[in-house]
Amino acid sequence: MFKRLAGADEARRDLLEQCKPVLRTEILPLNFSIGRIISKNLLSDIDLPAFNRAAMDGFAVRSCDTRGAKPQFPVYLDHFQPIRTGMVVPENYDAVVMLEDALLRGHQIEVSAELYPYKNISKFGEDVRHDEIVFKEGHRLRPPDIALLAALEKKKVEVYARPRVAIIPTGGELVPLWARTLRPGEAYEINGLMTKLYVEMWGGEPFLHDAVPDNFELIRSAMEANLKMDMIILIGGTSVGEKDYAPKALKELGDLLAHGVRIQPGKPTALGIVHKKPVICLPGYPVAALSSLYLFVRPTLKKMAHLEDSISVILAKLDRKIASKSGYLNIVRVELKSDKAIPISASGAGILSSVAKAHGFILIPEEKEGLEAGEEVEVTLFE
Amino acid sequence: MFKRLAGADEARRDLLEQCKPVLRTEILPLNFSIGRIISKNLLSDIDLPAFNRAAMDGFAVRSCDTRGAKPQFPVYLDHFQPIRTGMVVPENYDAVVMLEDALLRGHQIEVSAELYPYKNISKFGEDVRHDEIVFKEGHRLRPPDIALLAALEKKKVEVYARPRVAIIPTGGELVPLWARTLRPGEAYEINGLMTKLYVEMWGGEPFLHDAVPDNFELIRSAMEANLKMDMIILIGGTSVGEKDYAPKALKELGDLLAHGVRIQPGKPTALGIVHKKPVICLPGYPVAALSSLYLFVRPTLKKMAHLEDSISVILAKLDRKIASKSGYLNIVRVELKSDKAIPISASGAGILSSVAKAHGFILIPEEKEGLEAGEEVEVTLFE
Numbered sequence: 001m002f003k004r005l006a007g008a009d010e011a012r013r014d015l016l017e018q019c020k021p022v023l024r025t026e027i028l029p030l031n032f033s034i035g036r037i038i039s040k041n042l043l044s045d046i047d048l049p050a051f052n053r054a055a056m057d058g059f060a061v062r063s064c065d066t067r068g069a070k071p072q073f074p075v076y077l078d079h080f081q082p083i084r085t086g087m088v089v090p091e092n093y094d095a096v097v098m099l100e101d102a103l104l105r106g107h108q109i110e111v112s113a114e115l116y117p118y119k120n121i122s123k124f125g126e127d128v129r130h131d132e133i134v135f136k137e138g139h140r141l142r143p144p145d146i147a148l149l150a151a152l153e154k155k156k157v158e159v160y161a162r163p164r165v166a167i168i169p170t171g172g173e174l175v176p177l178w179a180r181t182l183r184p185g186e187a188y189e190i191n192g193l194m195t196k197l198y199v200e201m202w203g204g205e206p207f208l209h210d211a212v213p214d215n216f217e218l219i220r221s222a223m224e225a226n227l228k229m230d231m232i233i234l235i236g237g238t239s240v241g242e243k244d245y246a247p248k249a250l251k252e253l254g255d256l257l258a259h260g261v262r263i264q265p266g267k268p269t270a271l272g273i274v275h276k277k278p279v280i281c282l283p284g285y286p287v288a289a290l291s292s293l294y295l296f297v298r299p300t301l302k303k304m305a306h307l308e309d310s311i312s313v314i315l316a317k318l319d320r321k322i323a324s325k326s327g328y329l330n331i332v333r334v335e336l337k338s339d340k341a342i343p344i345s346a347s348g349a350g351i352l353s354s355v356a357k358a359h360g361f362i363l364i365p366e367e368k369e370g371l372e373a374g375e376e377v378e379v380t381l382f383e
Numbered sequence: 384m385f386k387r388l389a390g391a392d393e394a395r396r397d398l399l400e401q402c403k404p405v406l407r408t409e410i411l412p413l414n415f416s417i418g419r420i421i422s423k424n425l426l427s428d429i430d431l432p433a434f435n436r437a438a439m440d441g442f443a444v445r446s447c448d449t450r451g452a453k454p455q456f457p458v459y460l461d462h463f464q465p466i467r468t469g470m471v472v473p474e475n476y477d478a479v480v481m482l483e484d485a486l487l488r489g490h491q492i493e494v495s496a497e498l499y500p501y502k503n504i505s506k507f508g509e510d511v512r513h514d515e516i517v518f519k520e521g522h523r524l525r526p527p528d529i530a531l532l533a534a535l536e537k538k539k540v541e542v543y544a545r546p547r548v549a550i551i552p553t554g555g556e557l558v559p560l561w562a563r564t565l566r567p568g569e570a571y572e573i574n575g576l577m578t579k580l581y582v583e584m585w586g587g588e589p590f591l592h593d594a595v596p597d598n599f600e601l602i603r604s605a606m607e608a609n610l611k612m613d614m615i616i617l618i619g620g621t622s623v624g625e626k627d628y629a630p631k632a633l634k635e636l637g638d639l640l641a642h643g644v645r646i647q648p649g650k651p652t653a654l655g656i657v658h659k660k661p662v663i664c665l666p667g668y669p670v671a672a673l674s675s676l677y678l679f680v681r682p683t684l685k686k687m688a689h690l691e692d693s694i695s696v697i698l699a700k701l702d703r704k705i706a707s708k709s710g711y712l713n714i715v716r717v718e719l720k721s722d723k724a725i726p727i728s729a730s731g732a733g734i735l736s737s738v739a740k741a742h743g744f745i746l747i748p749e750e751k752e753g754l755e756a757g758e759e760v761e762v763t764l765f766e
Contacts, residue, residue, distance in 0.1 A: 143577045143578075143584070151570070178536065193529060194526045194530035197529060353517065
């Protein structure tokens with residue numbers, strides 16, 4: 001039995017309070033910076049456009065020459081120059097009359113519209129001025145941002161480094177994927193693979209280790225050897241029993257914030273801080289591990305990676321009544337069919353195929369004892 | 384002037400009706416299949432677990448031997464075997480008694496709980512049965528799915544090929560990124576880069592070409608040369624004027640569905656079908672191109688890639704009144720501050736820095752003439 005189970009919100013808050021965003025930076029070629037976070041205010045070295053640029057096909061003119069022009073009372077100009085979109089507007093002109101409002105008549109053009117200064121001109125520096133702050137620290141780079149930086153000739157960009165995350169599966173029965181045929185009692189290591197893919201998706205840089213056998217010294221050494229990382233995730237060996245070495249090692253090396261959390265599935269999760277680095281011990285059952293990944297790894301990683309922790313939900317109507325374990329935050333897998341959320345029939349935390357059938361999950365708060373059929377629920381889609 | 388402007392919804396519907404999901408498939412190593420779509424029902428070749436597996440540390444027993452056992456009336460068993468989580472349950476046993484309910488006493492164990500068959504056992508095949516359909520055609524692979532396939536020893540997986548998208552910028556003033564110092568009137572080609580990044584993000588495989596000069600024959604040839612692709616995106620050369628070669632070429636080679644759409648910005652968009660392939664001509668101004676990317680390229684690509692077209696929105700209160708061009712679908716860039724959406728002051732479609740400041744956009748429908756301060760609006764975040 002766990003001595004004391006922590007509440008999910010409380011446990012997460014305690015962990016997040018002690019995690020800091022990673023301040024290490026790196027300089028990347030612009031092409032490789034999509035989705036990354038600017039680490040200091042980024043100023044432009046140039047003006048954009050670098051010249052007064054025609055925004056229309058037509059004729060460059062002096063705006064003052066067009067005063068009073070109307071379709072009924074056109075003006076006739078000697079000074080003008082044919083121009084096409086994108087071209088430099090010559091210095092002595094300050095407007096472009098579009099083709100619809102002008103007619104070439106011999107050496108003159110007939111202009112039927114009055115133009116104000118810089119009409120149909122993209123003015124020098126109107127997009128970005130030299131020394132203007134283009135992106136503030138903390139900005140996440142999206143495709144149009146990359147395009148703007150390309151126009152500003154920023155070949156490299158300084159961004160925050162992604163949090164480095166060591167992933168250490170534990171368990172003597174685990175065999176690296178397809179390394180050899182399994183012997184009775186063995187299993188391929190798949191939780192580490194799942195965790196690695198989520199760590200990448202959530203903005204971290206994963207380092208997946210081979211499984212460490214169920215041995216206290218080896219697990220502690222593996223933890224110690226990875227303290228240069230920004231976060232450590234251990235998988236398995238968290239249950240109370242002979243083999244809960246991961247939380248024990250965490251306690252010996254640092255602060256064990258929680259061992260046993262009131263979530264279902266996922267109770268044997270352990271959380272702690274070692275040398276200011278968050279250490280998260282995930283349960284060995286894959287569905288329980290998935291709960292902990294969403295409830296603890298995701299917010300921690302997003303904070304450390306300077307990313308928004310927001311998650312999209314879809315509103316749906318619960319298709320049938322579900323019971324939940326009172327006093328626990330219940331994570332219920334659901335399938336979506338049109339606007340209905342259909343709970344996946346109760347199945348153990350070891351049944352990964354139950355997740356294959358699920359579009360997402362709903363959370364039933366501790367104080368509830370279940371949900372009624374027809375209730376509106378927020379479904380978080382599995383990413 | 385455009386002869387006839389199409390409505391945004393109508394134009395999109397016409398285009399989508401004629402686009403089919405790509406049915407070409409490819410076989411990928413499992414590691415590279417994250418986010419991809421299963422192209423045919425995927426069956427398991429094995430049972431998972433492959434044996435009766437202990438789900439607890441304890442003792443393997445025969446459940447019938449424990450009948451009637453209670454803490455006050457324990458039973459004493461001669462037939463048992465110590466076992467740890469994950470190990471094979473020997474054939475002659477059908478339950479595992481957990482350590483809390485059993486005490487080793489000499490050659491016997493004292494069991495204080497009655498066990499039903501398969502208690503604390505992950506039964507052979509209970510997760511996945513041989514020949515069971517694990518994923519149906521159309522399923523998108525997420526990290527726990529990859530983990531399950533790994534456990535099922537699926538080293539490769541057949542998925543739909545991503546739509547191949549040719550991106551062809553047009554314009555004689557365009558210079559490949561940083562290829563050389565710009566001469567007056569030139570600009571670096573950045574719309575193609577932005578489009579390429581979005582095509583990747585939205586599930587396509589982009590092929591970005593060097594810019595084609597403003598020449599009808601060359602633009603038509605470039606279009607023809609790319610008809611082996613699944614989609615063609617041309618950028619620039621869409622305005623009515625001397626140079627709207629892209630829509631002209633589209634019309635000559637296939638069906639021009641729309642040239643000029645009632646969206647603001649983005650009006651000079653053209654849409655069509657050539658040899659059953661969608662061809663989308665984006666306006667040359669980057670902000671207008673961005674509108675068209677979201678309104679036309681995104682849904683088309685998602686459909687062709689077998690992906691959901693859903694897009695997340697955030698609800699916010701409009702910070703101040705905004706006018707909109709009546710009869711047009713207006714795409715208004717907004718900055719988010721707490722729960723407020725602050726419109727980015729009117730700026731031309733050439734001002735990419737206005738997007739840098741925007742978190743997302745709101746859509747004002749054709750029939751509206753603007754929105755009032757305080758109205759609740761749905762903000763689509765720029766991805």
